[in-house]
Structure formats: C-alpha cells, structure tokens
Amino acid sequence: MLALSQAETPMYLKRVFQDYFSGRSAETSAGDQKVEIQVSSGVPQGSVVGPLLWNLAYDRILQLQLPRGSRLIGFADDTLVVSSGKSIPELETTANETLSLVSDEIRNMGLSLAVHKTEAVVFSNKYKYETPRLILDGQTIQPKDKMKYLGMIVERGLLFKDHIVEAASKAEKMSSALGRLMPNIGGPKESRRKLLLSVTTSILLYGAPSWAETMSLVPRNKSLVNGVQRKALLRSICGYRTVSETATSILAGTPPADLLAEERSASFSERRSGVRSEFSPRASTMAKWKARIAESTSGEWSKRLIPDVERWCLGKQGDLDFHLTQILSGHGCFGVYLHRIGKEQSDACHHCNSCRDSAEHTLVECPAWVEERLQLERATGGTVSVDNLVPAMLSTHANWQAVKDFARAVMSKKESDERDRERPGGPRPRRA
Structure with missing residues (x-):
C-alpha cells in the first residue's frame, strides 16, 4: 500500500487493492480433506494484476x-x-x-x-x-567469462560468439523440424511456408540490436546466421540445397540475415533516440542488399532474370513452387545441372540436338517445348525471353500463374523422362 501511495494512486483504486489484500484465503488438499488457509502475501499464479x-x-x-x-x-x-x-x-x-x-x-x-x-x-x-x-x-x-541474461549469452569481449552459435543451432533445429512438415512437392504454399519459417527467423535474430555490429567484426557470426537462414529460405521456395545464398535470398525476397540484424539495430536506435535518419532502415537494407548482389559471383541466372530485386519483392503476384523455382534458379532437371552434380555424363539435352541443356535453353530455345511455350505466350501476350519473363510475371496474377503452369508442365515431363532413363533397361534418350 505504501508503494501505491508513493505512486499517487487515486483513492478509489487504493481502496480496491486494500479490499483485495484483506481477508484472503486459499483452499488446498491435505490427504483426503480440503483445508482452508489464510493468505497474507503473494498473488495467484498467472494473476493479471500480479x-x-x-x-x-x-x-x-x-x-x-x-x-x-x-x-x-x-x-x-x-x-x-x-x-x-x-x-x-x-x-x-x-x-x-x-x-x-x-x-x-x-x-x-x-x-x-x-x-x-x-x-x-x-x-x-x-x-x-x-x-x-x-x-x-x-x-x-x-x-x-560469460553469463546468460534474458536468453542471451553475454561474453567478456562482447562479440557474442557463443550466443550466435547457440541461436544458430536452435534456429537450425527448428527449421529442420518445420521442414519435415513442408516437402517440396505437395507441401503448403510459399506464403504459409514463410509464416512457419518466421519462427526460425525470430529465434535467429533474437536480441539483434545488441549483437548486430559484430557482423563486421566476426566473420563467423555473419556466416552462421546467413547459413541457417539460407536453409530455411530454401524450404520456403522449394529449392534444391545447391541453390546459392544469393539466388535463394533473391527468390525468397528476403534480405540476408546479417542485414536484417543491422536493420533491427537501426530501428531500435531510432526508437530509442527519437531521431529519424534521412533514409529508413529498410531503405538502407535494400541498398546494401542490392550492392551485395551486384558484387556476388553466384546466382548469375537468377540475377539475369530478376535484375531489380526490390521490384520483385514488392510486386510478386503469386507463390513459388518446386517447378517454378527450378526455372528461376537454374538448379533442377537440366543437363548442365545434372552433369555438374554427377548424374549425367554431359550437358547435352535429351529432348533436342543441343549440346547444352540449361534453364535458359529449356525456357526459350528447346523445340521440344514449343507447344507449352506458345500457350505461355498466348496467355501473357508476348514472346517469352529472359528479359521479359519476370516483368510479365509481376504484371498480373494471371501471367504469374501462366508461367507457373508452363514450369510445371515442362519440368514434370523432364523429370519423368529422367526417371525413365535411370531405370535399368529404360528407354534410350529421345531426340526431338
């Protein structure tokens, strides 16, 4: 009651609490009998007012x-x-x-x-x-040398190495557990996958304003958080595990985890100081991400298809699935990819005479998919090319779905033919 008085609590509220503190009892069991005891301190577990x-x-x-x-x-x-x-x-x-x-x-x-x-x-x-x-x-x-406070491991050097290791381990376990609920084929849609995988992000970036600046000081911290994020994002886009970090983040429309940590730190600093910077934390994140994409030597095919990652993030008209991601990443049932991972003896296309079966060849060149390509062009109202595929997808939901249908039809047939070739005594490669 003294604390209530010192806080200048209105008299009517003080009377309410005075009544709340007076004449209280609790009923408990003592063997087979119920016993009522007087309560002089404490509040019930889960009390709202506690x-x-x-x-x-x-x-x-x-x-x-x-x-x-x-x-x-x-x-x-x-x-x-x-x-x-x-x-x-x-x-x-x-x-x-x-x-x-x-x-x-x-x-x-x-x-x-x-x-x-x-x-x-x-x-x-x-x-x-x-x-x-x-x-x-x-x-x-x-x-x-270290202590755990509010779920964070704080070390003597304030580099948060142990905290990042533990957070990455927890996030990876959660991602793996959720991944079992999300097979690449027949699993939930991308939007629902992202909702589930937001749990992984929350675990990974917990306390980010405290440790974000260590990303530039401790390279391993950066590689750990980005590595775990990449595995989670691959689940959201239904991609093969060989898809690069650059391509994965582009297709998922999600900046790398270390940049997200810095963004959270900047947002926290703005709220705390009350001073707004010229550029918002999100705008700064996007600028850094674009620069990193431009400098990266991986994910070249995805970068060609999606030169403007910000437009991709803001303008997506649908979800990605297993087959569409193969087209957009270049990692899938293509001769070039299968040869690289040791499943084919060459890069050659099994559906035409081309010596190089890539995602680009499948999308715009291979004569085996003329009918599917014509259907796509009729639906989108233009010729299919590397430069206009994504702009068409971002223009309308119908166009996005048309590209998705093309990817499913073509890639399903390529996968079926690959399975036939892998069977003992299977058919010889068909040439168009």
Missing part, C-alpha cells in the same frame, strides 16, 4: 541513489548491476558499494537474494587484468 503490483513494489530498488558509475536494470525479478571504473580497484569499490545497497534494500522489502545464482562478468578490452573481488551478502562472487 506483475503490476510487483513493479510498484520493486520500483524502490530501481530508484536507489547509487554510487557514480553504477546503474540498475530490472526485468521481472532479475536485477542487473552495471558498474564501471577506470581501474580495477575503482571498479571493485563501486561495484561492492552498489551490491551492498541493493542487497540491503531488497532485504528491507522482506525479500532475499539467491546469492548462489548470482553471476558476474568483467567487460574489458585488455587480454589480462586483475580479477576484482566482488562481495554479496558476505559471499565472494567469482567473475566468469
């Missing part, structure tokens, strides 16, 4: 006058003491004074500290330093 009452009562801790160089951070019943000093003796003195003040005030509230659960980490850019002696309730707290 967190509010805790914040009111605990606020006195956060309002303590601390020694210079110290501050408190509170989250639920976790209290973080942050102390700084120009030397180890100064740090030791400041930290111990703060710990003593906080401990005494918590004890005055009728609460107790779990000293055995208390952890400490010294953040320093020096490789070697004298370990400060930290005392809490008469017990020595030995500093560690």
Whole structure:
C-alpha cells in the first residue's frame, strides 16, 4: 500500500487493492480433506494484476541513489548491476558499494537474494587484468567469462560468439523440424511456408540490436546466421540445397540475415533516440542488399532474370513452387545441372540436338517445348525471353500463374523422362 501511495494512486483504486489484500484465503488438499488457509502475501499464479503490483513494489530498488558509475536494470525479478571504473580497484569499490545497497534494500522489502545464482562478468578490452573481488551478502562472487541474461549469452569481449552459435543451432533445429512438415512437392504454399519459417527467423535474430555490429567484426557470426537462414529460405521456395545464398535470398525476397540484424539495430536506435535518419532502415537494407548482389559471383541466372530485386519483392503476384523455382534458379532437371552434380555424363539435352541443356535453353530455345511455350505466350501476350519473363510475371496474377503452369508442365515431363532413363533397361534418350 505504501508503494501505491508513493505512486499517487487515486483513492478509489487504493481502496480496491486494500479490499483485495484483506481477508484472503486459499483452499488446498491435505490427504483426503480440503483445508482452508489464510493468505497474507503473494498473488495467484498467472494473476493479471500480479506483475503490476510487483513493479510498484520493486520500483524502490530501481530508484536507489547509487554510487557514480553504477546503474540498475530490472526485468521481472532479475536485477542487473552495471558498474564501471577506470581501474580495477575503482571498479571493485563501486561495484561492492552498489551490491551492498541493493542487497540491503531488497532485504528491507522482506525479500532475499539467491546469492548462489548470482553471476558476474568483467567487460574489458585488455587480454589480462586483475580479477576484482566482488562481495554479496558476505559471499565472494567469482567473475566468469560469460553469463546468460534474458536468453542471451553475454561474453567478456562482447562479440557474442557463443550466443550466435547457440541461436544458430536452435534456429537450425527448428527449421529442420518445420521442414519435415513442408516437402517440396505437395507441401503448403510459399506464403504459409514463410509464416512457419518466421519462427526460425525470430529465434535467429533474437536480441539483434545488441549483437548486430559484430557482423563486421566476426566473420563467423555473419556466416552462421546467413547459413541457417539460407536453409530455411530454401524450404520456403522449394529449392534444391545447391541453390546459392544469393539466388535463394533473391527468390525468397528476403534480405540476408546479417542485414536484417543491422536493420533491427537501426530501428531500435531510432526508437530509442527519437531521431529519424534521412533514409529508413529498410531503405538502407535494400541498398546494401542490392550492392551485395551486384558484387556476388553466384546466382548469375537468377540475377539475369530478376535484375531489380526490390521490384520483385514488392510486386510478386503469386507463390513459388518446386517447378517454378527450378526455372528461376537454374538448379533442377537440366543437363548442365545434372552433369555438374554427377548424374549425367554431359550437358547435352535429351529432348533436342543441343549440346547444352540449361534453364535458359529449356525456357526459350528447346523445340521440344514449343507447344507449352506458345500457350505461355498466348496467355501473357508476348514472346517469352529472359528479359521479359519476370516483368510479365509481376504484371498480373494471371501471367504469374501462366508461367507457373508452363514450369510445371515442362519440368514434370523432364523429370519423368529422367526417371525413365535411370531405370535399368529404360528407354534410350529421345531426340526431338
């Protein structure tokens, strides 16, 4: 009630809480009998008002006058003491004074500290330093190299290497589990796949504003988050595992994870400072992504088809599926690809006399697919080419669906013929 008064709570609300605190009892079982006991403290588990009452009562801790160089951070019943000093003796003195003040005030509230659960980490850019002696309730707290706070592993060097490793591992396990629900053929649509895989992204980018800047300092952090993201995005676009990181992110319409982390960090900084930058965090992300795509030497076919990734992201008129992704990525039932992975002896096309069966050959050249190509051109109202395929897809939903139907018809036939060739005693390659 004292905390309510100090918070200048209206009298009618104070009376409500006074009644709430008075004459309370709880019924429990003792063997075969039910026993009613009087309750003088605490609130029921899951109480709506419980967190509010805790914040009111605990606020006195956060309002303590601390020694210079110290501050408190509170989250639920976790209290973080942050102390700084120009030397180890100064740090030791400041930290111990703060710990003593906080401990005494918590004890005055009728609460107790779990000293055995208390952890400490010294953040320093020096490789070697004298370990400060930290005392809490008469017990020595030995500093560690890292600690876990609010789900994040914080290390001495603040490079978050261990946190990224753990987050990537958790995200990869989640992605694999969800992947079993999403086969490339017959699984959910791309939009639903992305919804499921957003769980993976949430795990991967948890706490990103804290560790985003390490992407440029620790190359392994960047490769880990982008590698896990790539595997998840391959599930969303129904792509082969050999599709490059560049092509995967383009087709999925999703910037690389390290850029998303930097974007979240920038957004957090803007909200915290109240100062808006000239370019929005999303615009900055798109600019960096475009530059990275231009510099990349992988995913060349997808880059030819989709030269403007921003337009692709904003203008998609439908979903990708297993067959359409093969056409757009160049990884699928094509002689060039099958030869590269060791399933064919050459790049040759089994449906015509061409010595090179690529996605481009299948899309615009191979005479075996003249009828399917004519149907596509009638539907889209133009000649099919590498330059106009994606613009046509982005113009209307009907055009997108027409390209999707073309991909399904052609790639299904190519896959069927490939399976026939793989069977013992199967038919000889057909030439158009």
